[in-house]
Amino acid sequence: MSSTENALTNGSAAAATLASGIGCLTMGVLTTLTEAVASVGRLLNFYNPTGNLSGKTLTTVLVWLISWAIFRARWKEKEVDFGKVFTLSLVLIGLGFLGTFPPFFDLIAG
Amino acid sequence: MWLSSRELWTTIHGMGLGAGFLLLFTGTWALLWGIRSGWVTTVGIEVHRRLASTVAWLMAAFAWLTVIVGTYIPYIWYRAIPPDGADLTKFPRSYLLAHPNLAMLHSFGMEWKEHVAWLAPLLATAAAYLISRFAPRMAEDSKLRNAGLTLLTLAFAAAAVAGMLGAFLTKAAPVH
Secondary structure, eight states, X not given: OOHHHHTOOSHHHHHHHHHHHHHHHHHHHHHHXXXXXXXXXXHTOOBGGGBXXXXXXXXXXXXXXXXXXHHHHHHTTOXXXXXXXXXXXXXHHHHHHHHTOHHHHHHHHO | OOSOHHHHHHHIIIXXXXXXXXXXXXXXXXXXXXXXXXXXXHHHHHHHXXXXXXXXXXXXXXXXXXXXXXXXXXXXXXXXXXXTTOOGGGOHHHHHHHSTTTHHIIIIIIHHHHHHTTHHHHHHHHHHHHHHHHHHHHTTOHHHHHHHHHHHHHHHHHXXXXXXXXXHHHHHSOOO
């Protein structure tokens, strides 16, 4: 392994991990919101043949990429507490899974 | 032709891209598990890194292609609104909802599948990035390696749920 690779700080790894959590959370929140609030569902209907799935997925991808870029810019030269960032990411991913789970969003939507 | 274009695209989505993702997951996971300084030489770590990176990025690409193809090709046919008096077997969503014993396959199965599947490419891409950039450090740093393995496993879980539900849906209401 090269010295350059050894010298890498873990900041950009933390940024990628946290951004994946933020992306998952976004998908979960948007899924639940579109079920609970009809106007959000209409707003996210970017492409009629696929309905609001188009808006949910495109918005999720944009939020994921933007959050990755922001955290990477902030942390790429830094050594961060990866354990804490990873734990937070797991919580966000878990909430993302929960938000896409029909019994959960049906419960929220009433 | 023995497969209609709709059947062909559904097969590409599920049996080609989706199954490819699941297979590549296994290889990536095993390669990453083996990247440990106590187990392999520095040359071995570099070989593992190159191989794991290639397989991981392929896996991420398969995940993206699976969800994009699924959302913008078969899903459009799945949710199309049938005209009055149409044969509902050509409109899977309407067919399922018209049969009370099958309606749950849409209200639970498809509703979960179409959303949870999109978590897989996000998680697989993060894992591929970690592996390609940090594999040498992962050989020493178990936190980083375990994070990569966990992200891979969660991507697999999302894809496996979507794939399993897709199989049930295809069995009950195939896209013709």
